[in-house]
Structure formats: structure tokens, C-alpha cells
Amino acid sequence: MNEQIYMDNCVTTPLAPEVLEAMQPYFSKEFWYPASFVSTGEATSSAVQEFKEIIAKAINAHEEELTFTSGGTLANNIALKGLAMAHSKKGRHIIVSLVDYPDLLTHAAYFEKMGFDLTYLESDELGYVSPDKLRAAVRPDTILFMSTMVNHVVGTIQPITEYAKVLSEQDHKIFFHVDGAQAFGKMPLDMQALGMDTFSISAHKIHGPQGVGALWVKNGTRVSPYVHGVKRFDSLQPGGLSLAGIAGFAKAVELVYADLDGNIRELRELSDYLLQELEKNIDYIELNGPRGEGRVCHNINVSIDYIEGESMAMMLDRKGITVATGSACASQGLKPSYVLMAMGKNHVQSHGSMKFTLSRYNTKEQIDYAGAELKIITERLRQLSPLYNAIKQQQEK
Amino acid sequence: MQYSEKVLQHFMNPQNVGKMEHPDSTATEGSPACGDQVTIYLKVDEASKVIEDVKFLSYGCASNIATASIVTEMAKGKTLDEAKKITWRDAMEALDGLPPVKAHCSVLAADTLQTAISNYEIAHGLKEVPNFSKETIIEELKKIIYPQVGEDIITLKMVKYVGFDNGEVLIDLNIMSFDQYRENVAEEIREHLEKYPEVKNIQINFPS
Known part of the structure; x- marks a missing residue:
């Protein structure tokens, strides 16, 4: 196969051709920033308004609840710092989990430095953080709980509505922020029903452009401004934004939501097929995270025993296949995946983990090819592996 | 990379x-x-x-x-x-x-x-099993690489003190708490020294 096979879609996704087309006018003739009274600015204002309505409708949000941001991380920053600052007089206790996305965990570390008291919830061996853990952790001075809806490593879907129920049972208000980057476009999302206060999404995870995202803030929620500047689009993210980016974002949403259920079904079929092929062709392999409905539709994370992930990923890369690994050797900080370690996996399982995240542009043929290559690579690396040789020797005895 | x-x-x-x-x-x-x-x-x-x-x-x-x-x-x-x-x-x-x-x-x-x-x-009797001493520790430390620059910690003058007394190894390292590789370096030192039966305990200190 000569084509590039990209299976690292939880990091970023290829831009849909229709999205590029929708963005193009805003790079050239329709460059005006939104403004009143002048026809050029009016035209952009109404275009941005339309784009916002498209996105709001997709997630059952009110249009005024959405703020465009320059990405998911900025949306998380605006929500988390904004909520903590706005409500710190009522308490100094914040809850997060050990398996959350780095955006949330780096905030937790920052909040600790700022004098907040943090509780880190533990996950089970599937990456699931039980609402009972949250219930046991809340205190009279808890002001904020943050969670990642779909785990970025193993695809575990967290029980957001149950968390919200636990929080609503308390005598005082505890704000609830959710990072939705990996969930958006991969499962139905209803902002009015899920029960959180703020929610972040990102365009480039759903074949939209890089550098644009959105923050949903439930009507009536007080969030202190974190970014300051001149108001162009939204007050929580002042300053200029990419008009083309916003146009592309809306188009990407339109494409996914034209048939969300169909999209999800297809991705799940592809993922199931990938897992089935891997388990059929490679021995000493195990799935990390839940199997079936408790897992997001596009993520397959497996540990392949006795060999190391960077080697596997590099050999796949030489064959034009892009995947991710949780091996320490592949990380600049030389640390194994903290998510897998928090799930109770050992070092070898983490070093040998391979993460495939699929998109609608992946095909069964690509999966066949990648699976066959990985089988060959696994055999080659196991021949080299002292750990595998030791196991084989033991079995022969 | x-x-x-x-x-x-x-x-x-x-x-x-x-x-x-x-x-x-x-x-x-x-x-x-x-x-x-x-x-x-x-x-x-x-x-x-x-x-x-x-x-x-x-x-x-x-x-x-x-x-x-x-x-x-x-x-x-x-x-x-x-x-x-x-x-x-x-x-x-x-x-x-x-x-x-x-x-x-x-x-x-x-x-x-x-x-x-x-x-x-x-x-093959070509050499004796070397005696374990402070010098053995220093030789081992020369094999510990500080990942940010790819040089060993002795060359980089990150080791401030090495002591060995009655099975107790004491090492002072000049690596600050915010350094992302501090734990890696400490872990690797332990791995290198724990294999010697003469080593009973390893204490690694950092600047507070």
C-alpha cells in the first residue's frame, strides 16, 4: 500500500475537503471582522452567528451559551480558571481524577500552587471513575469538579450525568467542567441534559481546522474573564479569531451531524473489526479499557506483551502507518502512560501499548494492511526480545 | 526527535x-x-x-x-x-x-x-572480582545520562557528593525539584547500584 494510513485521530484529524472549501472565502475576500452599521462587518456578524447556530444546534445548546476559542485547551483554561476565580470565596477544594486529560491535570497542579486543596479520584482497571468516588470526595468547601468525558488514552466513557446527579444532591453548588474533545462527534451530546456547567470542544478532532474550538457555558453561570482584550466575537475570548477557522468548524459539524448515528455506527464497526483482527492474529495481546459500549467508538488501545511500543510505532511508521504508543521511550519525559499506570497496568504493559484512533476516512482495507504489518513486526521484535525468549523457554520446559 | x-x-x-x-x-x-x-x-x-x-x-x-x-x-x-x-x-x-x-x-x-x-x-581467572568501593559507585554514575543534554551526570558535574559506608550509599545530586528528569536519573542510579550485593541502602539527596 503506497498511501499514508493515519490512525492517530485522537490527536488531530485530516481536514475534510468540504471544510477547506467552506473556509476559503474567509481567507480572501470576506476577511472583515464582525461589526455593526457597516455592511462588510454586518455580513461577517451574521455569518458567524449562523456558524454558531449550526454548532449550538448539534449539541442542543443555546447559541448565546457558546464562545469560540482558539482551541480546546484555551476553552479549558477559560472555563477552569474562570470558574475557580469566580467562586474561590465559597471554598478552596477542587476535585479531578488521575486519568484526566493533561489540560485538567496541569490545571490541578496550578490550582494547588495557588493554594487550593485538590482531591485526585482513582479509576478502576478499565479507566472508569465511579460516581461513588466523587460522592465520597465532595466536601462543604468543594467548588469545582473537572472531568474528561471520553478518556484520551483508552476511550473509557465517564458517567457524566451520574456525576452531575451526585453534585446536585449536595447542599451547595459545585461547578462542573467537562472536557469533551474526544466525545464531540463520537457520541450524542445534549448540553441541556448532561448536567454540567461548562464543556469544551475542538474542531480539529472532527476533521475541522486546527486552532479553533468552543466553550459552552450554561446560561447563568458566572465565569470570571481569564483572557482580557477587545471584544470582537465573544466576551470570554476577546481579541481576534480565525473567521475561516470558525467557518470550517461549522462545516465540520454539519458533515458529522448530517448522520451522527451512522457515523458512530461505522466507526464502531471499524474499531470492532480492528480489535478482532489484532486479537486473532497476535498472541499475548490484551485490550486496555472497556470492551463494547462503555468505550468510545473510535479508540482501540492494546498492550502487546514482551515488546516495546516505540519500536512497534517506528516500524509501522516505516510502512506508512501512523499510530500512538504509551511507551516511556516514545515520550520526551521518558515516562510511561500515566493513564495506563493509574489503571494498575505494569510498566511492560504500558511500554507495549499501542493506540489506534480511527476516523471516517479509514477503511477495512487499511485495517487489514495495518493488522498484517503489525503481526509481522510483533514477530520480528519478539525474536529479538529477551523477555519473549525467556517465556518461550519456560513453556518448552 | x-x-x-x-x-x-x-x-x-x-x-x-x-x-x-x-x-x-x-x-x-x-x-x-x-x-x-x-x-x-x-x-x-x-x-x-x-x-x-x-x-x-x-x-x-x-x-x-x-x-x-x-x-x-x-x-x-x-x-x-x-x-x-x-x-x-x-x-x-x-x-x-x-x-x-x-x-x-x-x-x-x-x-x-x-x-x-x-x-x-x-x-577464566583472568581477573579477580573487583572490590566494591566508592570508585565503583563513581564508575557507575559515569553511565547515568542526563536525558536533556545526552551527557553523563559526572561530566555535567551534577553529582555533589558520593559516600559509601557499611553498605550505605549516599549521593547528593544537584538537580532541582522542577526538573522533569529528576526522578528518571534517581531511578537509573538505583537500578545501576542495586545489582551490587555490597549495597544495602541507597540514599539520594537533592537541593531543597
């Missing part, structure tokens, strides 16, 4: 791979927990002391496999005395360099070769 063509060559087509039946000497270094482990087997001609054959097994990343491959290539056909001079810097050079964060892989490969040679010499 970018690998040289030479690293990729040796990674994709490693030389001297596999388990050797009836080797004259063998050594295993590293640990699966740290994500890398190398075993080297030697076949040595008893009269000439020439390394006639050498094989390796590796659990580890691309640079781990590539450095084991190049080190075995370098050792093959050499006398033990010649092969004893092969250092991790030679291995790195022969591979046209490694990313700094990967330099420790070349240490592991060169170190395993040296241990295999030393094991042969001890088994």
Missing part, C-alpha cells in the same frame, strides 16, 4: 540478533520496568582471546536495538582487550549520533558488552 539514517538502518536490519546456544559468556543489563533490557552473548577463542561471535537480544526502543546491533558489530573479531575499549561514546559516534534523550540506550548496550567481557575474564 530525529534518528539518523544509520540508526534506522541498524534498527530495521539489526545485526547479530538472537539467542546463542552455549555461549562462553553472557550478560544482561537494564530492566523491563525502565523499558529497556539487553542481553549479550559472547563466543571467545580461548587461546587468542578473540571474540569469534557475538549475539544479542533486546527489549526496547529503536535506539536500544540499533545501539546493541552496532556494539556487537564493533566487538566482533576484536580481542577482549581491544573490545574493552569500546565505550558508549564510540557507539553513539558510529551511529552518527542519537537524540540526547536516547543517549542512555548506547550506555546500556556498551555496558552490557563490558559486563559480558568482565564475566568471561572472571570465569
Whole structure:
């Protein structure tokens, strides 16, 4: 196969051709920033308004609840710092989990430095953080709980509505922020029903452009401004934004939501097929995270025993296949995946983990090819592996 | 992070791979927990002391496999005395360099070769089992690479004090608390020293 096979879609996704087309006018003739009274600015204002309505409708949000941001991380920053600052007089206790996305965990570390008291919830061996853990952790001075809806490593879907129920049972208000980057476009999302206060999404995870995202803030929620500047689009993210980016974002949403259920079904079929092929062709392999409905539709994370992930990923890369690994050797900080370690996996399982995240542009043929290559690579690396040789020797005895 | 063509060559087509039946000497270094482990087997001609054959097994990343491959290539056909001079810097050079964060892989490969040679010499009465002392600790610390720059911590003057008394190792390191590699370095020091039966306890101190 000569084509590039990209299976690292939880990091970023290829831009849909229709999205590029929708963005193009805003790079050239329709460059005006939104403004009143002048026809050029009016035209952009109404275009941005339309784009916002498209996105709001997709997630059952009110249009005024959405703020465009320059990405998911900025949306998380605006929500988390904004909520903590706005409500710190009522308490100094914040809850997060050990398996959350780095955006949330780096905030937790920052909040600790700022004098907040943090509780880190533990996950089970599937990456699931039980609402009972949250219930046991809340205190009279808890002001904020943050969670990642779909785990970025193993695809575990967290029980957001149950968390919200636990929080609503308390005598005082505890704000609830959710990072939705990996969930958006991969499962139905209803902002009015899920029960959180703020929610972040990102365009480039759903074949939209890089550098644009959105923050949903439930009507009536007080969030202190974190970014300051001149108001162009939204007050929580002042300053200029990419008009083309916003146009592309809306188009990407339109494409996914034209048939969300169909999209999800297809991705799940592809993922199931990938897992089935891997388990059929490679021995000493195990799935990390839940199997079936408790897992997001596009993520397959497996540990392949006795060999190391960077080697596997590099050999796949030489064959034009892009995947991710949780091996320490592949990380600049030389640390194994903290998510897998928090799930109770050992070092070898983490070093040998391979993460495939699929998109609608992946095909069964690509999966066949990648699976066959990985089988060959696994055999080659196991021949080299002292750990595998030791196991084989033991079995022969 | 970018690998040289030479690293990729040796990674994709490693030389001297596999388990050797009836080797004259063998050594295993590293640990699966740290994500890398190398075993080297030697076949040595008893009269000439020439390394006639050498094989390796590796659990580890691309640079781990590539450095084991190049080190075995370098050792093959050499006398033990010649092969004893092969250092991790030679291995790195022969591979046209490694990313700094990967330099420790070349240490592991060169170190395993040296241990295999030393094991042969001890088994054949060519040398005594060396006495463990403070100097042994310092020699081990010279093999600990600070990943950010790819140099060892002795050369980088990161070791402020080394003490050894009655099985107790005491090391003062000049690495600040915010350094992302502090735990890696400490872990690797432990791994290198714990294998000595003389070491009962290791205490590593950092500036507060």
C-alpha cells in the first residue's frame, strides 16, 4: 500500500475537503471582522452567528451559551480558571481524577500552587471513575469538579450525568467542567441534559481546522474573564479569531451531524473489526479499557506483551502507518502512560501499548494492511526480545 | 526527535540478533520496568582471546536495538582487550549520533558488552572480582545520562557528593525539584547500584 494510513485521530484529524472549501472565502475576500452599521462587518456578524447556530444546534445548546476559542485547551483554561476565580470565596477544594486529560491535570497542579486543596479520584482497571468516588470526595468547601468525558488514552466513557446527579444532591453548588474533545462527534451530546456547567470542544478532532474550538457555558453561570482584550466575537475570548477557522468548524459539524448515528455506527464497526483482527492474529495481546459500549467508538488501545511500543510505532511508521504508543521511550519525559499506570497496568504493559484512533476516512482495507504489518513486526521484535525468549523457554520446559 | 539514517538502518536490519546456544559468556543489563533490557552473548577463542561471535537480544526502543546491533558489530573479531575499549561514546559516534534523550540506550548496550567481557575474564581467572568501593559507585554514575543534554551526570558535574559506608550509599545530586528528569536519573542510579550485593541502602539527596 503506497498511501499514508493515519490512525492517530485522537490527536488531530485530516481536514475534510468540504471544510477547506467552506473556509476559503474567509481567507480572501470576506476577511472583515464582525461589526455593526457597516455592511462588510454586518455580513461577517451574521455569518458567524449562523456558524454558531449550526454548532449550538448539534449539541442542543443555546447559541448565546457558546464562545469560540482558539482551541480546546484555551476553552479549558477559560472555563477552569474562570470558574475557580469566580467562586474561590465559597471554598478552596477542587476535585479531578488521575486519568484526566493533561489540560485538567496541569490545571490541578496550578490550582494547588495557588493554594487550593485538590482531591485526585482513582479509576478502576478499565479507566472508569465511579460516581461513588466523587460522592465520597465532595466536601462543604468543594467548588469545582473537572472531568474528561471520553478518556484520551483508552476511550473509557465517564458517567457524566451520574456525576452531575451526585453534585446536585449536595447542599451547595459545585461547578462542573467537562472536557469533551474526544466525545464531540463520537457520541450524542445534549448540553441541556448532561448536567454540567461548562464543556469544551475542538474542531480539529472532527476533521475541522486546527486552532479553533468552543466553550459552552450554561446560561447563568458566572465565569470570571481569564483572557482580557477587545471584544470582537465573544466576551470570554476577546481579541481576534480565525473567521475561516470558525467557518470550517461549522462545516465540520454539519458533515458529522448530517448522520451522527451512522457515523458512530461505522466507526464502531471499524474499531470492532480492528480489535478482532489484532486479537486473532497476535498472541499475548490484551485490550486496555472497556470492551463494547462503555468505550468510545473510535479508540482501540492494546498492550502487546514482551515488546516495546516505540519500536512497534517506528516500524509501522516505516510502512506508512501512523499510530500512538504509551511507551516511556516514545515520550520526551521518558515516562510511561500515566493513564495506563493509574489503571494498575505494569510498566511492560504500558511500554507495549499501542493506540489506534480511527476516523471516517479509514477503511477495512487499511485495517487489514495495518493488522498484517503489525503481526509481522510483533514477530520480528519478539525474536529479538529477551523477555519473549525467556517465556518461550519456560513453556518448552 | 530525529534518528539518523544509520540508526534506522541498524534498527530495521539489526545485526547479530538472537539467542546463542552455549555461549562462553553472557550478560544482561537494564530492566523491563525502565523499558529497556539487553542481553549479550559472547563466543571467545580461548587461546587468542578473540571474540569469534557475538549475539544479542533486546527489549526496547529503536535506539536500544540499533545501539546493541552496532556494539556487537564493533566487538566482533576484536580481542577482549581491544573490545574493552569500546565505550558508549564510540557507539553513539558510529551511529552518527542519537537524540540526547536516547543517549542512555548506547550506555546500556556498551555496558552490557563490558559486563559480558568482565564475566568471561572472571570465569577464566583472568581477573579477580573487583572490590566494591566508592570508585565503583563513581564508575557507575559515569553511565547515568542526563536525558536533556545526552551527557553523563559526572561530566555535567551534577553529582555533589558520593559516600559509601557499611553498605550505605549516599549521593547528593544537584538537580532541582522542577526538573522533569529528576526522578528518571534517581531511578537509573538505583537500578545501576542495586545489582551490587555490597549495597544495602541507597540514599539520594537533592537541593531543597
